[in-house]
Amino acid sequence: MGRVILLAMLFAQCAYAKPAPEQLMDAPVLREASDYSFSTLELDSADGARHYRIWLGRPLKVSTANPVAYLLDGNAAMAALDTPLLHRLAHSAAPPVLVAVGYATPLRIERNARTFDYTPQVGEGAQRDPLTAVPSGGAEPFLDLLTEQIRPLINQRLQETPRRQVLWGHSYGGLLVLYTLMTRPQAFDEYAAASPSLWWNGGVINTEGLAQRLHGKPRTLLMMRGDEEPASPAMRTGPKGEQGGAAKQLLASLQQVKGLKVQYQAFPGLSHGPMLPASLHYTLEHISQQP
Numbered sequence: 001m002g003r004v005i006l007l008a009m010l011f012a013q014c015a016y017a018k019p020a021p022e023q024l025m026d027a028p029v030l031r032e033a034s035d036y037s038f039s040t041l042e043l044d045s046a047d048g049a050r051h052y053r054i055w056l057g058r059p060l061k062v063s064t065a066n067p068v069a070y071l072l073d074g075n076a077a078m079a080a081l082d083t084p085l086l087h088r089l090a091h092s093a094a095p096p097v098l099v100a101v102g103y104a105t106p107l108r109i110e111r112n113a114r115t116f117d118y119t120p121q122v123g124e125g126a127q128r129d130p131l132t133a134v135p136s137g138g139a140e141p142f143l144d145l146l147t148e149q150i151r152p153l154i155n156q157r158l159q160e161t162p163r164r165q166v167l168w169g170h171s172y173g174g175l176l177v178l179y180t181l182m183t184r185p186q187a188f189d190e191y192a193a194a195s196p197s198l199w200w201n202g203g204v205i206n207t208e209g210l211a212q213r214l215h216g217k218p219r220t221l222l223m224m225r226g227d228e229e230p231a232s233p234a235m236r237t238g239p240k241g242e243q244g245g246a247a248k249q250l251l252a253s254l255q256q257v258k259g260l261k262v263q264y265q266a267f268p269g270l271s272h273g274p275m276l277p278a279s280l281h282y283t284l285e286h287i288s289q290q291p
Contacts, residue, residue: 025108027078034083035090050113057098059090067096067164067287072173074102080277092288099154117142118172120179122201130201147187168192168283170276178205185219194224194279198246199232207253214259222263224279226270
């Protein structure tokens with residue numbers, strides 16, 4: 001009986017954390033005519049171990065008033081876009097520039113690279129992911145790359161320095177969004193964390209000292225979760241219509257932080273995987289309505 005339970009838990013973990021790992025990326029918006037034009041740039045990590053491909057989506061007109069949305073899991077984000085969405089965004093009050101930060105791979109999800117990039121270092125020495133046992137803990141060098149190399153390259157191509165910088169991520173990407181807000185809140189103006197992996201390594205998101213790190217500069221956080229998501233990979237289903245316990249506690253703590261505006265959005269009937277496209281569409285529509 002114990003072996004059956006263990007196998008069931010392992011199956012649930014794989015289903016949660018490894019969504020079709022060999023699925024190829026298919027992004028119809030790169031083939032179809034739309035009100036956005038896309039270009040790419042590529043660069044490597046400082047240690048040469050990870051290879052990035054970034055898609056830059058420009059609306060019809062770009063100025064400092066356009067928000068710039070940096071999208072983690074860029075391959076999957078590009079696959080989640082569609083032409084009707086791009087049309088709505090392009091004709092909205094604040095058409096966002098799209099920066100999908102992905103990997104130079106034909107895959108929709110580059111599991112090993114994202115596991116390393118989107119997880120913080122805990123303690124000293126080499127670190128393995130508690131779920132997949134692949135190397136983890138590279139959040140700091142990845143954020144350095146994102147803010148010190150990728151962003152200047154994007155601004156150079158735009159020939160503008162937009163005033164609103166937004167960071168969106170799902171799952172491990174959502175964990176990184178929260179980690180960025182907690183540790184370097186000045187890096188972005190707005191944060192959108194979808195289905196963040198709050199269970200990771202026993203919980204690593206801590207709001208202590210965040211108010212001081214804001215330095216009086218207001219920031220906004222949009223947190224999103226499907227009401228059928230489990231609280232952790234070891235659970236098969238989520239608390240119907242409710243936030244998970246960790247999400248509840250974190251939201252309560254964040255709402256006490258002076259200078260941080262927090263919004264929580266539940267997605268009825270959605271589990272972990274479908275939350276990626278749903279949260280991405282919601283986030284882009286949300287920021288495009290705020291000139």
